[in-house]
Amino acid sequence: MTDTDVAARLSALEERVARLEDELSIHRTIVRYGFAVDAGEADATAELFTTDCRFDVDGRTMEGSAAVRAMVLGDGHQRLLPDAAHCIGPAVVEVDPDGRHAVAVGYSRIYHRDDAGITLFRLGFNRWELERSPSGWRIDRRTTRMIGHEEAQGVLRSALVDANKGEAI
Amino acid sequence: MTDTDVAARLSALEERVARLEDELSIHRTIVRYGFAVDAGEADATAELFTTDCRFDVDGRTMEGSAAVRAMVLGDGHQRLLPDAAHCIGPAVVEVDPDGRHAVAVGYSRIYHRDDAGITLFRLGFNRWELERSPSGWRIDRRTTRMIGHEEAQGVLRSALVDANKGEAI
Amino acid sequence: MTDTDVAARLSALEERVARLEDELSIHRTIVRYGFAVDAGEADATAELFTTDCRFDVDGRTMEGSAAVRAMVLGDGHQRLLPDAAHCIGPAVVEVDPDGRHAVAVGYSRIYHRDDAGITLFRLGFNRWELERSPSGWRIDRRTTRMIGHEEAQGVLRSALVDANKGEAI
16 A cells, blocks of 8 residues: 555545544434423523524524523423423434535424323424534524424425435435 | 554454444434335335335235335325324344345334324334445335234344343344 | 554544444443333343443332343333333433443333323433443443433433533533
C-alpha cells in the first residue's frame, strides 16, 4: 500500500464512523425530547431545538426555542404532569453526506395515566429536520400530524424512496 | 508498524463499520414497512421485500412481493387507512459475519383510530430474515404471530442465546 | 503521514467503532429482557444480569440474578404468560469512554392480552446501569418506576444534560 492508499482508507473510515455516530446521536436527541417534557424541564427541552426553530403541531406553530420553552411551562402541558409519557419512535434517521443536516421521520405516542388506567391519547406522524451545532445535533423543524388524515400519511411518505429511481416518491 | 499490520487493521475496521451500517440499515428497512403500509404505498411496500419472499401472518402466507403489494391494495388493508399506524419494534438485529444475511426479531403493534380514540388491536411477535441486494437490505421471510400462543413465544425465544453454550436456546 | 500518525488514527477509529458496537449491543441487551420474560425463559433472563445485580421495581428489590430468575418462575409472572409483551424503549444509551460501564434510560411498557383485547397495564420510567463482562454487556442495576410520581420523573431527568454547563441537570 502506498501512503496515499492508507490516507484515503483512513479518511473514508473516519467519514463513515462519523455518520454512524451522527445517526445514533440523533436518535438520542429526539428520544430525549420525551424525557425533557415528561420531567417538566423547560430549559432542557428548549436546548434540544435551534434558537430559531419551528415546531408545527397540526398547524399550530411554535416559532423559536423560547416558544417551545413556554409550551412546557404552560397550563396545557403542566396539567399532564407527572402523568405523561411521550414515547418517540420508531423512527428512520438519514444524515446528509456532509454531516451537517439530517432528517428523521417516525411515530410519536403520548400516554396519560389516571386512576382508570393508561390512555394513548395522541399518535403522531413526525418529520424532524436537524442541524449540527457545536454542542451536538439540534431540531430545527419538527412537523407532527395526528393520525387520521392524508396530510399525516404524507409525512411518512416523505421517508420512502423509489428504489427504481433512487429518489423520494 | 509494518505495512501488513496497517492493512490488517484497516480491513478489520472496514468489516466492523460495514456490519454497524448493516445493523442500522436493517432497522430502517423494517421500520419503513410501517411507513409504507400506513401511507398506502403498495409499490414502496413491495420493494422492501425480495421478489420471492414469504410473509406469514398467523399461518396465512403471502408468497412473493406481488402478493404483498396486493395485500396493501386489498380491501382489508385499505379499510384501515388513513387511520392505521404500524409501529415496528423494539427489535434485535443480528447480521451474519459475511454481511449477506441477517435476522431481526421483535414486536409489532398496529393501532387504529376512530372517533372513540386509538385502539391497539394487534400485537405481534416477529422474525424477519433479510438478504442484502444491490439496492440495500430486503426482507426475504417475515413470520408474525399474534400475542397469546406458545408459537408466538417461540418467535421471541429464537433471538435468545444460551450464554453458557454460546448457542441458541 | 508518519507511522505515528497512522497508528494514532487507527487507534482512534478502533475506539470509536468499539463504542458504537457497545451502544448497539446494549440496546439489544435491554430489548432481549422483554423476549426472555415473555417467552418465560428464566435462565436466559437471569443471564442478562450480573450475578450480584439489583433490580428495583417501585421500591421492591430483587438482589442477585438468582432472584430475577425466581421472579420469572414465580406465580405473579407465570400468570401473565403467554399473554404478556414487555416492550423496552425508546431508550438513550451512553457508554463510558473506557468502554466498561454504560447507562441506559428510557421507557418500558407491559401489555397484557385477554379476550377483551390488549391492555397497557404498566408504563415505567427506567434506568439501567450496565457492565461489560467477558460474554457481553450485563445489567448490574435496573431501577423502574411506574409513571405518575415525581420520583419517576427523576429517572428520566438523569439522562438530560445542561448543554450550557455540559453536566447533568
